[in-house]
Each structure stands twice: as C-alpha cells, then as structure tokens.
Amino acid sequence: MDAEIIIIGAGVIGLAIAEKISEKYSNVFIIEKHLTFGQETSSRNSEVIHAGIYYTRESLKARLCLEGKPLLYEYCNKYSVPYNNCGKLIVATSGEEIPVIEGIKQNAKAIGLDDIITIDARQIAELEPEVFAVKALWSPSTGIIDSHSLMKQFETNSINNGCQVVYGSEVTAIVKIPGGYEVSVTDADGNTFSFTTSVVINSAGLTSDKIAEMVGIREESLRIHFCKGEYFRINPPKNKLIKRLIYPVPHREMEGIGIHVTIDMGGGVKLGPDVKYLDSNVYDYRLTPSKQKDFYRSAKKFLPFLEEDDIAPEMAGIRPKIQKPGEAQKDFYIMEESDRALPRFINLIGMESPGLTSSVSIANYVRNMLNNCF
Numbered sequence: 001m002d003a004e005i006i007i008i009g010a011g012v013i014g015l016a017i018a019e020k021i022s023e024k025y026s027n028v029f030i031i032e033k034h035l036t037f038g039q040e041t042s043s044r045n046s047e048v049i050h051a052g053i054y055y056t057r058e059s060l061k062a063r064l065c066l067e068g069k070p071l072l073y074e075y076c077n078k079y080s081v082p083y084n085n086c087g088k089l090i091v092a093t094s095g096e097e098i099p100v101i102e103g104i105k106q107n108a109k110a111i112g113l114d115d116i117i118t119i120d121a122r123q124i125a126e127l128e129p130e131v132f133a134v135k136a137l138w139s140p141s142t143g144i145i146d147s148h149s150l151m152k153q154f155e156t157n158s159i160n161n162g163c164q165v166v167y168g169s170e171v172t173a174i175v176k177i178p179g180g181y182e183v184s185v186t187d188a189d190g191n192t193f194s195f196t197t198s199v200v201i202n203s204a205g206l207t208s209d210k211i212a213e214m215v216g217i218r219e220e221s222l223r224i225h226f227c228k229g230e231y232f233r234i235n236p237p238k239n240k241l242i243k244r245l246i247y248p249v250p251h252r253e254m255e256g257i258g259i260h261v262t263i264d265m266g267g268g269v270k271l272g273p274d275v276k277y278l279d280s281n282v283y284d285y286r287l288t289p290s291k292q293k294d295f296y297r298s299a300k301k302f303l304p305f306l307e308e309d310d311i312a313p314e315m316a317g318i319r320p321k322i323q324k325p326g327e328a329q330k331d332f333y334i335m336e337e338s339d340r341a342l343p344r345f346i347n348l349i350g351m352e353s354p355g356l357t358s359s360v361s362i363a364n365y366v367r368n369m370l371n372n373c374f
Ligand SMILES: Cc1cc2nc3c(=O)[nH]c(=O)nc-3n(C[C@H](O)[C@H](O)[C@H](O)COP(=O)(O)OP(=O)(O)OC[C@H]3O[C@@H](n4cnc5c(N)ncnc54)[C@H](O)[C@@H]3O)c2cc1C
Pocket: 008, 009, 010, 011, 012, 013, 014, 015, 031, 032, 033, 034, 037, 038, 039, 040, 041, 042, 043, 044, 045, 046, 047, 048, 049, 050, 169, 170, 171, 172, 203, 204, 205, 206, 207, 208, 211, 229, 273, 316, 317, 318, 319, 320, 351, 352, 353, 354, 355, 356, 357, 358
C-alpha cells in the first residue's frame, strides 16, 4: 500500500486524530481540500469547553465530553494553548424557570457531573453584577479556548510525529480493493491522482456523509442536514460588562439551547448561535442583519444593560446534524465499518457540538478502535 492510514479532513477532530495515531503508526497522511486547516466548522463555533450538561446518559456525546474536557485542559497546559476556565451560568429570569434549571442539574448529576451548583441572586451578582437572574446554575468547569492555536498544535505535533499533511487536495472517489482502499484526490490545479491505503478515517465534517457514500453507505439516518447558527457581537464598551458564559434556560420548543452569551480569548463577546436548518446543503455563511431585534430581545431578558444598537452581525457557522428538523438529538456516529464489509474504514459523522471539547477524547477513542483492527 502507498499509505498505511489516511485521514480525510483537517478540522479540529481530524487533526487531533492525526496527532494521536501518528504517535504509534507510520505512513499516516491527512488530506484536506482547503489550503490550510480549520476553514470550516472548526473555525466557526463558540470555542466553549463544554462541561457536558445537556447530553443524555449513555450517549457518546456525554461520555466523550466528560472525558474530553479534562484531557483538553491538560493538553492546553502541556502545550501552552490559550484557554480560560471562566465558568458558565445558566440563568433563570423568573420563578417558572427555576424548576427547569433544577431539572438540568439533575440530568448533569445523572451523567456524572458533580460540580454544578445552584446559586441565588446575591451570588450571581458577585460573579456577574450586570446580569439579571433570580437563580442560576453555576458550572465551574466550563471554559473557552483559542481553537486556532489548538489546531495549530495538533498539526505541529502530527508533523513532528512524521504525519504528512496534504492541503489543497480533495478526496473525490474511494474504491474498496483487496487489503484496503484506492483513494482518488484532485489537487488545487485540477490534477487527479490515486493512491492505496490500508485504513481510511473519514473526518470530513459537513461532507462526511458524501465520503461514506463513496464506499456505498447511503443510509438516510447518516445523511447530514446543514444547520446554520448566526452570531451577533456586543460592541465595545459594553462587551467589557460580561466576564463569563451566560446561558438562558432552554425551552421545550427550542431546537438549540437558546441565544446565549459567549466570550472569546480576544475579549470579544458574542450572542448566539441561533438555529436554522438550511433548505439544502449549501455553504451559506451569509449574515442576516434583520435578526438583530430577535437577538436583542432574547438577550435583554438577562442582560438589562443592552440596547438594540449595542449589537451587530458577527459570523455564522454550520452544524453537521444527522437529525432532521424536529427530530430528537442524535449521538455522534463513530464506527469501524467491518460489519458493512468495509474493514478499517472508520466513519465520524454528525460531529457537531461538543466536538471541539471532545477532540482529544475522540482521538483516543479512534486510536483504540484502530488498535483493535490490527
Ligand atoms: C455554530 C457552532 C457552534 C459550536 N460551538 C461549539 C462549542 O462551543 N464547543 C464545542 O465543543 N463544539 C462546538 N461546535 C462543534 C464543533 O465546532 C465541531 O464539532 C468541530 O469543529 C468538528 O470538527 P471536524 O474536524 O469534525 O469538522 P470540520 O472542522 O468541518 O473539518 C472537516 C474538514 O474536512 C474537510 N473536507 C471535507 N470534505 C473533504 C474532501 N472530500 N476531501 C478533503 N477534505 C475534505 C473540510 O474542508 C474540513 O476542513 C460548534 C459548531 C457550530 C457549527
């Protein structure tokens, strides 16, 4: 075989996997269609290190988030990747919302998150004097991270381990051959060439379902539905009034967890993301200034200092969801496909949040999967 292992996609997950498996295996390649890493979902997200509060028990999302969070903090400390363990408040703004936050706390406890506590209005004011809430949940282990620096570190360590990182090259076809796969790649000049590999790891994010289709996996349940999320920034000087992540209480009818406040490592403060399934899977990162009033109204409930013209459109990202609009949340799909007669073909599909938080634990999970194949 020309290669031992190829990983398709240099987002945060593909890069984390590349670093981990190139520690043990040689002749590893990562193939990315853009000219550098992290040009899609991995650079268009909230950069939150999630605690794991909202995920269902027994799900891979809960398990990999809970395992991944301390591993990520450890990784950041080891390699000086900037992060801020700032903590997060989930705020109840009325008496009716208090039972909801208690329910969230119970769920968090059930999946093994023991550090979430309920705090009252006085304690909230000590942490965030400008926020209005009657009660809140306090998650001390939540944080934020500089995701670009994280990806750069994964890339550097992968290269130092001997992994070859190939940019500007799009995987366009994969054929099963005895003992492995023949992969066709088209480069930035439009030239197509093929090579053989024993292992394929599909970490292609928004188009991971298309990669799976190349080897005949055409399941409706693995089809990706693009789900856009837009952000508005809070303009200076009011961005300085918030120091932590502030989330409202999620309501039953919501598809997301509500317009929340995220801070970033550069001192920026954002509202969002909202949730809007796109009619077709197109890369539509356009912003919608007409949403300003809705964002303002949602945030005003717990940020009383905010005026409508304090915010402005900032950016958008697209979630690679495998649940259709209105369907219950689905789990990450991470599978070695021997059962489909595709040995050593590993699919990662539906890698939405908490994919960034879980990047190191996902890499460990895939490495263990791979170790069992040899
Ligand atoms: C709005 C939003 C907010 C989020 N907030 C958070 C958060 O706060 N915390 C958190 O933990 N997670 C968050 N997430 C989720 C997180 O961003 C993702 O789980 C993570 O970035 C997925 O990484 P990835 O490597 O799988 O995908 P990507 O970053 O999309 O990388 C996939 C790569 O594959 C490449 N590729 C695709 N097809 C091919 C091909 N045929 N050939 C070659 N290359 C190909 C793409 O170019 C791309 O670079 C959020 C996501 C969104 C959209």
